[in-house]
Structures are given as C-alpha cells and as structure tokens.
Amino acid sequence: MSLAPGTFVVVPLNRREMIGVVWDGPPDPDLPAARLKDVIEALEVPPMTASLRRFVEWVAGYTLSPPGAVLRMAMSVPAALDPPARQVGWTLAPRPPAEGAVRLTAERRRVLALLAPGEVRAGAALAEAAAVSPGVVRGLADAGFLVPALLPEAASPFARPDPEHPGQPLAEGGQAEAARALREAVARRRFGVTLLTGVTGSGKTEVYLDAVAECLRQGRQALVLLPEIALSAQWLERFRRRFGVAPALWHSELTAKTRRETWRAVAEGKAPVLVGARSALFLPFPDLGLIVVDEEHETAFKQEEGVVYHARDMAVVRARLAEAACVLVSATPSLETLTNAEQGRYARLHLDHRHGGASMPAVEAVDLRKHPPERGRFLSPPLIAAVTETLARGEQAMLFLNRRGYAPLTLCRTCGHRLRCPNCSAWLVEHRAQRRLQCHHCGHAEPPPLACPECGTAGSLVPIGPGVERVLEEASALWPEARRLVMASDTLPGPAAAAAAAQAIRDREVDLIIGTQIVAKGWHFPHLTLVGVVDADLGLAGGDLRAAERTVQLLHQVAGRAGREERPGRVLLQTFSPEHPVMRALVSGDLDAFMRAEAAARRPGGWPPFGRLAALIVSAEDEREADRAARDLGLAAPRGEGVQVLGPAPAPLALLRGRHRRRLLLRTRRDVAVQPILREWLSRVDVPGGVRVQVDVDPVGFL
The missing domain is CATH 3.40.50.300 (P-loop containing nucleotide triphosphate hydrolases)
Structure with missing residues (x-):
C-alpha cells in the first residue's frame, strides 16, 4: 500500500482492529522493526488535511490532552469512513428475448417504455412510475428483459447556496x-x-x-x-x-x-x-x-x-x-x-x-425594596401593571427568569431539612408539571416525598424561590385570558420544538412568553414590546470572576428582544440593588463604560485577560483519595516569579456525579506559557488509579 499522511486506515491493536490516521512527523529511531505490524486496509475517504492534523496537534498541546482523544473528535462518525453502499436497480438487457418468445402484457410494456437504453432505475420507483406491482418488474427480469445494475451515485443532499440570490438589502452606511x-x-x-x-x-x-x-x-x-x-x-x-x-x-x-x-x-x-x-x-x-x-x-x-x-x-x-x-x-x-x-x-x-429604523428599548430598574411583590409572589406591582397594559394593547410581553423548574429548593418547615441530590452537592429542583425532583447537574430524578425524609412530618415540604414554572403559575392567575408559552431547555428539547415555538410567537398565537436564557439569544419577535426580568440579581451571587460581565451580557441580550420593529420596547429589571454597576450600565445603555471599569478592576491583580489561569480539578469516588491527591499536588506546586497556585480547596460543587472534587488554580502573568509549567507539575506527582485530574486551561467557570 502507498499511504500518504492523512490517510484513514484500519490497523491491528492487540486482538482488535482499530481505525487510525497516517500521521506525518519524524519517525522514532529507537523503535525496533520487529514491533511493527502491517496496516490492514486503507479506507476510501478523502485524507485528513494537513491543516486539520496540525489543528489536532495544537489542541492536544494547548489543553494537555492525549492527541488520540482530540483525533477522536475529528473522526467522530466512524461509519462515514466507509464508502456509502451502492444500491442495485434494473436496466434493459443488452440481448432481450426475441419478439414473440415471451408474452408482453400491457403492464410489462409500460415498464419497458419507461427505461431508456443504459438507464438504471430502482425497482420500487420503476413499479410506481408504471403503476404496476413490484412483481411485474421481477417477472421482466426473470424473462430476461431486465438485468441488475448499480444505481448512479446519489447527488449531494446539500444544494449549493447561491451567493447572488437576492436577499434582504443592507442598509447604506x-x-x-x-x-x-x-x-x-x-x-x-x-x-x-x-x-x-x-x-x-x-x-x-x-x-x-x-x-x-x-x-x-x-x-x-x-x-x-x-x-x-x-x-x-x-x-x-x-x-x-x-x-x-x-x-x-x-x-x-x-x-x-x-x-x-x-x-x-x-x-x-x-x-x-x-x-x-x-x-x-x-x-x-x-x-x-x-x-x-x-x-x-x-x-x-x-x-x-x-x-x-x-x-x-x-x-x-x-x-x-x-x-x-x-x-x-x-x-x-x-x-x-x-x-x-x-x-x-x-x-x-x-x-x-x-x-x-427601530429604536433601542427603554430600560428601567424596579427597586424591590420600594415595590415588593405580594407575600408568596414574585412579580412586583410596576411589572404587573406594565404587562397588563402591554397585553391590553394587543402586544406581546416576556417574563425572563434564568432558572428552570418550579422552585430551586424544597425544605421542611418543621426541621429545616433540604432535599438534595445523593450524587452531587446540589439541591434538588422541583419540576411540578412532571411531578419530580431533579438534579440539573447529574440528571438524578425522584418523585416528591409525601413526608420529610429527615423528621417524617407529612405535608411539611415547601418550595423556596421561583423557577419559570412558578412564574407561569403566578402569570396564569394574573392574566388568565393570555395565551402563555414557556421557553426553557426542558420544554424545548430540540430544534424542531424551538422552531415551532418561534413560529407560534411570530404568528401571534402567544401573548406572554416565560423563559430562561434560551430566550435571550438571537430571536426576533416583531410584536414583542415588553421584557420583564423577574430576578436581575440572580447571576451576581457566588463570587465568580466573570459574574458581573456575564450578568450584563445576559440581561442586555434578553432586553434586546423588545421593540425590534416599529413599536417601541420597554424593559423592567426587578432588583434589590438598582445602584449596582451592572444595573446602572443596563439602564444607561453604556456597556462600553462598564467593560472599561471591569478591565480596570481586573488589570492590577493580573486576572484574565491580563493574566493566565489554569485549573486542576481532582476527583475520586473516595473522598480521602481526592484529599490526598489534591494535597500532594499542592505540595508539588510550582513556584517562581509571576506564578501563583491557589488551593487545594473543595470545589463549589464538591460532590458531582458521585465523585468528590477538589480544585487548584494556577495564576501567571500574561507572558508566561502555562502548559510547560503544568506538564512539569503533573510529572512530579504519582496520581493513584482511582483519582482523575482534569486540566482546564483558561477556565470560564469555577464550579
């Protein structure tokens, strides 16, 4: 076989046959020829390009991942490496029976009349076109009038887009x-x-x-x-x-x-x-x-x-x-x-x-300290009034809360016990419509208990805080005539459901949209003029480095759904902190000033993007093993100018999917390459087999 770099091949590996890619680069001079095995087969598929091979190497080096793990993502559909099977159809026989040797019925003549010399057609399609049964086609083959032949290769399922197709004209300027x-x-x-x-x-x-x-x-x-x-x-x-x-x-x-x-x-x-x-x-x-x-x-x-x-x-x-x-x-x-x-x-x-010519929506902060909702409710009087006015005008309104389910926490009012996931350090979220409690981290689900599992008191479990289902319940009581739609990842499980929901909104079959972050991005609803954010402070908790930046981005995006055509839009942000820089930036619309202030706050400490971060996440089923491995990594932590290691410490989600987790954070100056430091650091510690160390270069989350 003549194999060029990038060729997909089948090779023996122990007693298995595996798919691989012929790679380029210098050979290993110390590898004895006796250890080499023959390639079994070269696959009929275009070879992997040099740029993709370099990309696989680059991603592996940057993320400290095995090259094979990255390569697997580039060949994620092994079945596509086999050439598509050619289908067999029928064509006219080169030497059919002599005229009169076989009786030709009207049905048989119709089939033969449909085939031009050299043309190949599928049997089912041929029978359908001639309005006969498949048995008539098979009878012609048995009589020698038709012979099997390969159908032509199917055309690409993807039509070529026309760059000159007249689209929406672009605005001058x-x-x-x-x-x-x-x-x-x-x-x-x-x-x-x-x-x-x-x-x-x-x-x-x-x-x-x-x-x-x-x-x-x-x-x-x-x-x-x-x-x-x-x-x-x-x-x-x-x-x-x-x-x-x-x-x-x-x-x-x-x-x-x-x-x-x-x-x-x-x-x-x-x-x-x-x-x-x-x-x-x-x-x-x-x-x-x-x-x-x-x-x-x-x-x-x-x-x-x-x-x-x-x-x-x-x-x-x-x-x-x-x-x-x-x-x-x-x-x-x-x-x-x-x-x-x-x-x-x-x-x-x-x-x-x-x-x-549409204008940006007017954004207002509703101070919940001055305008609190009724007891047990979550919508303030100013937001209720705004939604009522919007619906009365025949326009659409949206209530946004970035929290799925009915309530994020269920506790016992007798003993204070909180229902939590057995596999994660997270509360179970009530989904009342499905009558289940669910963990949004590992997927664990269970029916709501009738009594507190800690003290045994019946009927003592109460939901704490709102999710979109609870907002829907409140909206149903306030505006019973409004046609409502919940848009969340668990109510729109795929693109088809999302498309149907978007079409219903565009066709004005919906008056009030209640959604999580899925509604914040990219949608264009021409009749939506009011957006109410139920809890604008939600993303600011937790001490995440990027909490303020993410909250501004999310709320500005969801606010941008309002007033996208001729009718002006309005946005109300329910908050306990209207003086917070995030709320002031959203009300003023000056996001550039907010980002300049955010940069000024991060620059002195060398936080990204003015410094580099890399996280080590240590996890094990045995908590003591996780603690020992994290301690050993902490003791072997690199030292030097411009290099700092924080931790080890329990992760905010200290238990996730049954594994105990500890975190260490490497922080360096912007001009320091973290990968060599990480490789040398990891090489100094023997990690037990039951312990997993995940490397996250440039982390964006810290759970």
Missing part, C-alpha cells in the same frame, strides 16, 4: 460598509480575525452572511458556529432568504444517518456551508475559507468534559492554520475579545443602529 470590509477579508484568502459588534437588532447576521457569500464565490467552505442549536430555527430561515437553500447542520440531535452523510459531504467538499455547535470545528473541511462564531461571548462554547476547550479560541486557531478569515460576532463581546481588538490583534466593525 453601517451595514453596507461592514459587509464590504468582511468581503474583502475573505477575498484576501489570508488569516485574519474581525470582531463584529453592534446593538441588538442591528442586522449583524445579514452582514456576516455577505461574507459567507464571498466565501462561496471564492469556491471555499464556510463554517458558522452557534452556541445553542435551538437558535438555528430563525437563523436557518434567514439563511434561506439570503441563499435560497438551507445549509448543512451539525449538532447532537441529528440522526446517525444524517451525521454520516454530513461528515462525508464535508470531507468531499459537497457541503459548502455548515452551521453547527462547537464540535463542528473538528469536521474535515478540505478548504475552509471562513469561520464565523456567532454570540462569541457565550459560555456554551466551552466544553467542560473530556477534552476541555473553548470553541471561540480554537476557531481562531483553526482559521489561522487554514489561512481563513475568522469573524467573532456579538452585541456584548467578552472582555477577552474586546482586549484583543483594542490591542490591534483583531480588526473591529461596529453597527450603531437597529435595522429598519
């Missing part, structure tokens, strides 16, 4: 200028990163779709990453309007057959545009010309299990290795991305105005 700059960046066929910002509703999607069109004109492939696949419903409609066809999709909801076809189409260059979740970054594009990361600030782009990576940052690397343009898009960009733009690493384009 901001939109048109930004689109021109992005087209030029793609046409240069060189690596570069552009940050595209703009107020919510300013038409950023239409602008970067113009860059996708230029990528198609260049004959290259484009990848668009979305943080939530539920967002794809309205996004796909915009794509169809712009290009006349749908793009290829990549997400966890696809069937095995569709994943196989999509992976193969991407590898063969037959999927010109693909939109997907973060894992789409590892698909085998032969000529990637553009990567767009929409809502680049979203933490959903961070993979927390297995190979721990941030898809936004890895998208920049993938684009550099492929000599492609990269566009990061957000109305509320992360401080890391803003800093890169300010320091000249990224170009920046900004859209100042909403598309079509």
Whole structure:
C-alpha cells in the first residue's frame, strides 16, 4: 500500500482492529522493526488535511490532552469512513428475448417504455412510475428483459447556496460598509480575525452572511458556529432568504444517518456551508475559507468534559492554520475579545443602529425594596401593571427568569431539612408539571416525598424561590385570558420544538412568553414590546470572576428582544440593588463604560485577560483519595516569579456525579506559557488509579 499522511486506515491493536490516521512527523529511531505490524486496509475517504492534523496537534498541546482523544473528535462518525453502499436497480438487457418468445402484457410494456437504453432505475420507483406491482418488474427480469445494475451515485443532499440570490438589502452606511470590509477579508484568502459588534437588532447576521457569500464565490467552505442549536430555527430561515437553500447542520440531535452523510459531504467538499455547535470545528473541511462564531461571548462554547476547550479560541486557531478569515460576532463581546481588538490583534466593525429604523428599548430598574411583590409572589406591582397594559394593547410581553423548574429548593418547615441530590452537592429542583425532583447537574430524578425524609412530618415540604414554572403559575392567575408559552431547555428539547415555538410567537398565537436564557439569544419577535426580568440579581451571587460581565451580557441580550420593529420596547429589571454597576450600565445603555471599569478592576491583580489561569480539578469516588491527591499536588506546586497556585480547596460543587472534587488554580502573568509549567507539575506527582485530574486551561467557570 502507498499511504500518504492523512490517510484513514484500519490497523491491528492487540486482538482488535482499530481505525487510525497516517500521521506525518519524524519517525522514532529507537523503535525496533520487529514491533511493527502491517496496516490492514486503507479506507476510501478523502485524507485528513494537513491543516486539520496540525489543528489536532495544537489542541492536544494547548489543553494537555492525549492527541488520540482530540483525533477522536475529528473522526467522530466512524461509519462515514466507509464508502456509502451502492444500491442495485434494473436496466434493459443488452440481448432481450426475441419478439414473440415471451408474452408482453400491457403492464410489462409500460415498464419497458419507461427505461431508456443504459438507464438504471430502482425497482420500487420503476413499479410506481408504471403503476404496476413490484412483481411485474421481477417477472421482466426473470424473462430476461431486465438485468441488475448499480444505481448512479446519489447527488449531494446539500444544494449549493447561491451567493447572488437576492436577499434582504443592507442598509447604506453601517451595514453596507461592514459587509464590504468582511468581503474583502475573505477575498484576501489570508488569516485574519474581525470582531463584529453592534446593538441588538442591528442586522449583524445579514452582514456576516455577505461574507459567507464571498466565501462561496471564492469556491471555499464556510463554517458558522452557534452556541445553542435551538437558535438555528430563525437563523436557518434567514439563511434561506439570503441563499435560497438551507445549509448543512451539525449538532447532537441529528440522526446517525444524517451525521454520516454530513461528515462525508464535508470531507468531499459537497457541503459548502455548515452551521453547527462547537464540535463542528473538528469536521474535515478540505478548504475552509471562513469561520464565523456567532454570540462569541457565550459560555456554551466551552466544553467542560473530556477534552476541555473553548470553541471561540480554537476557531481562531483553526482559521489561522487554514489561512481563513475568522469573524467573532456579538452585541456584548467578552472582555477577552474586546482586549484583543483594542490591542490591534483583531480588526473591529461596529453597527450603531437597529435595522429598519427601530429604536433601542427603554430600560428601567424596579427597586424591590420600594415595590415588593405580594407575600408568596414574585412579580412586583410596576411589572404587573406594565404587562397588563402591554397585553391590553394587543402586544406581546416576556417574563425572563434564568432558572428552570418550579422552585430551586424544597425544605421542611418543621426541621429545616433540604432535599438534595445523593450524587452531587446540589439541591434538588422541583419540576411540578412532571411531578419530580431533579438534579440539573447529574440528571438524578425522584418523585416528591409525601413526608420529610429527615423528621417524617407529612405535608411539611415547601418550595423556596421561583423557577419559570412558578412564574407561569403566578402569570396564569394574573392574566388568565393570555395565551402563555414557556421557553426553557426542558420544554424545548430540540430544534424542531424551538422552531415551532418561534413560529407560534411570530404568528401571534402567544401573548406572554416565560423563559430562561434560551430566550435571550438571537430571536426576533416583531410584536414583542415588553421584557420583564423577574430576578436581575440572580447571576451576581457566588463570587465568580466573570459574574458581573456575564450578568450584563445576559440581561442586555434578553432586553434586546423588545421593540425590534416599529413599536417601541420597554424593559423592567426587578432588583434589590438598582445602584449596582451592572444595573446602572443596563439602564444607561453604556456597556462600553462598564467593560472599561471591569478591565480596570481586573488589570492590577493580573486576572484574565491580563493574566493566565489554569485549573486542576481532582476527583475520586473516595473522598480521602481526592484529599490526598489534591494535597500532594499542592505540595508539588510550582513556584517562581509571576506564578501563583491557589488551593487545594473543595470545589463549589464538591460532590458531582458521585465523585468528590477538589480544585487548584494556577495564576501567571500574561507572558508566561502555562502548559510547560503544568506538564512539569503533573510529572512530579504519582496520581493513584482511582483519582482523575482534569486540566482546564483558561477556565470560564469555577464550579
């Protein structure tokens, strides 16, 4: 066999046969020839490109992951490595029986009349077209009139988008200028990163779709990453309007057959545009010309299990290795991305105005100390009045609370016992509609007990705090005539449900939307004019480094759903701290000033993006083993100028899925490479077999 680098092969490994990739690089001079085994088979699939091989190596090195674990993500559909099976049909026999030798009925003649010389058609399709039974087709074959033949290869399931298809015209000035700059960046066929910002509703999607069109004109492939696949419903409609066809999709909801076809189409260059979740970054594009990361600030782009990576940052690397343009898009960009733009690493384009002349919504803080809800309720009188007025005008309103279920905590009013997950250090969340208590970390679920499991008192368990189901209950009592819809990840389990919900809202079949963070991103509801945030303080608790930044981003995004067309929008933020910098920034609309203040607060301490962080998460089923391993790592911690190790300490989620967890945090100056420090640190400690040490370079969460 002649095997080039990138060829997919089957090889023997112990007593198994495994799929691998021929890699390039220097051979191992110390490997004895006697240990080498023959490759069993080379697979008929386009080879993995050099840029993707370098990307696998880069991600493995950066995240301190085994290269094989990263490679597995790039060949995540093993069935796609086998060529698709060719189907067999029927064609006219080259030497049919002599005329009169076999009686030809009218049905048989109709079948023969449908086939041109050399044409191959499937038996079922042939029978259907001739309006006969399949037995008539088989009878012609038995009589020698038809012979089996391979059907032609099926056309690509993905139609080529038309870059010249007339789409929504871009507004002169901001939109048109930004689109021109992005087209030029793609046409240069060189690596570069552009940050595209703009107020919510300013038409950023239409602008970067113009860059996708230029990528198609260049004959290259484009990848668009979305943080939530539920967002794809309205996004796909915009794509169809712009290009006349749908793009290829990549997400966890696809069937095995569709994943196989999509992976193969991407590898063969037959999927010109693909939109997907973060894992789409590892698909085998032969000529990637553009990567767009929409809502680049979203933490959903961070993979927390297995190979721990941030898809936004890895998208920049993938684009550099492929000599492609990269566009990061957000109305509320992360401080890391803003800093890169300010320091000249990224170009920046900004859209100042909403598309079509719509104005930004007016944002007001409702001080819950002055306007408290009724006892046992969660909506304040000013918010109730605003929703009532909005519904009376025939407009739509939204109540936002970033908390699923009915109540986040259930406790016994007799003894104070709190119902918690047996596998995690987390409270069980009541989902009253499904009559279950559930852990949102490990998935454990159980029916609500009739009596307190601690003291045995019957009927003493009470829900504490609101979730969206409890807000729905309150809204049902306040506005019984309003047609209500809950939008949360457990009520919209996939893209199809999200698309149906969005269509119902657009068709004005819904008056009041009650949702979690799934409603905050990307949706365009033309008749929605009021957004009420039930608990604007929710994300500020917990001491997370990025708590204020994330809260501003989330609430600004959800506020941006209001007043996106001709009717003005209004946003009410229920808060106990209207004087908090986050609330002041949202009311004033001056997010730039808030981000400057956030940067000024982080810079002196060297916190990201002005310093580097890497976390070690130690976990074990045995708590003592976790403590010992964490202690040993703490004793072996690196020392030196610009290097500091915090911990070990119990993780905020000290028990997760039955494993006890301890954390250590490495903090360094920005100019210090953390990977060599981490490798040397880990090499000094013997970790027992039952203990797992997960490395998280550039953590975005600290649970």
